[in-house]
Amino acid sequence: MELVIFFHLAASSFRQQTKIFSMTTLMDRHGKPCAYLYNNKLLLAGSMEVMGVTLGDCVFGRSGEVKGKIFDKGLYSISGETVAMEEEMKTIPNFDPMHALFQGWEILEKIKDHSCPWIIPKNKWLALGIEEFLTMPGVVTIVKVKNNKALHRM
Numbered sequence: 001m002e003l004v005i006f007f008h009l010a011a012s013s014f015r016q017q018t019k020i021f022s023m024t025t026l027m028d029r030h031g032k033p034c035a036y037l038y039n040n041k042l043l044l045a046g047s048m049e050v051m052g053v054t055l056g057d058c059v060f061g062r063s064g065e066v067k068g069k070i071f072d073k074g075l076y077s078i079s080g081e082t083v084a085m086e087e088e089m090k091t092i093p094n095f096d097p098m099h100a101l102f103q104g105w106e107i108l109e110k111i112k113d114h115s116c117p118w119i120i121p122k123n124k125w126l127a128l129g130i131e132e133f134l135t136m137p138g139v140v141t142i143v144k145v146k147n148n149k150a151l152h153r154m
Contacts, residue, residue, distance in 0.1 A: 002085055023092060026084035029125040034095065037070070041104040048095035050103035051134040054112065061134040064110025068133075069119045072087055076119050081126035083133050092143060 007082035026042070028034040035044040042059070052061050054070055061067040068077045075083040126133060 022088050025087045025089055026130065026147070027081070028084055028129065034130045036089075038097075038100065038121065039104075040099055040128075042134065043095065043100060045093070046091060048100070050100050051131060053107045053111075055102050055111070056116070058114070058116035059134075060107060060111050061109060061136075062134050063137060064107060064112060065137070066113065066116050069116060072121070074121065075130075076121050077126050077133065078117055078119060080122040082118050082121065082122050083126050083128075086128055120152075 022038070024037040025039060025045075026035040027031050035045055035049075035051070036043045037054070040054045041050045043049065044051050052059055052067065057069045057071050058066055059068045059070055059075060066078070068075060068083060070076075070086075073086040075085075077083055080113070103131070129138070
């Protein structure tokens with residue numbers, strides 16, 4: 001009982017302390033917000049669900065696999081394609097930071113390999129959206145784009 005009360009008070013205090021925070025917008029290839037980077041967590045724009053985390057400059061997807069790196073104001077896939085570009089926040093979306101914290105921990109628990117490959121950025125955008133990029137299992141290699149749909153192999 002005491003532990004539950006302590007946790008409730010800690011969560012309440014955490015919510016109050018996180019009213020002012022640092023958040024960055026990630027823009028897709030069309031210049032629209034696709035995700036937000038908040039305290040090493042990647043939250044999808046719209047749903048505000050955590051779909052990935054960053055450890056240093058390495059980006060890990062929902063399943064705990066390394067997906068790419070974030071550097072030079074951009075998020076890049078392992079193969080070097082641009083997934084999103086960072087931009088300053090214009091408006092701060094409404095979301096529950098405690099929920100994001102728990103979702104981030106769920107992803108962290110799945111990370112088994114912390115190694116991150118060297119990535120050389122290409123002057124090319126990845127054909128997948130950020131949600132597909134972060135949730136698709138395996139390393140994605142774009143083979144061909146047909147009728148605005150990415151045909152890929154893993």
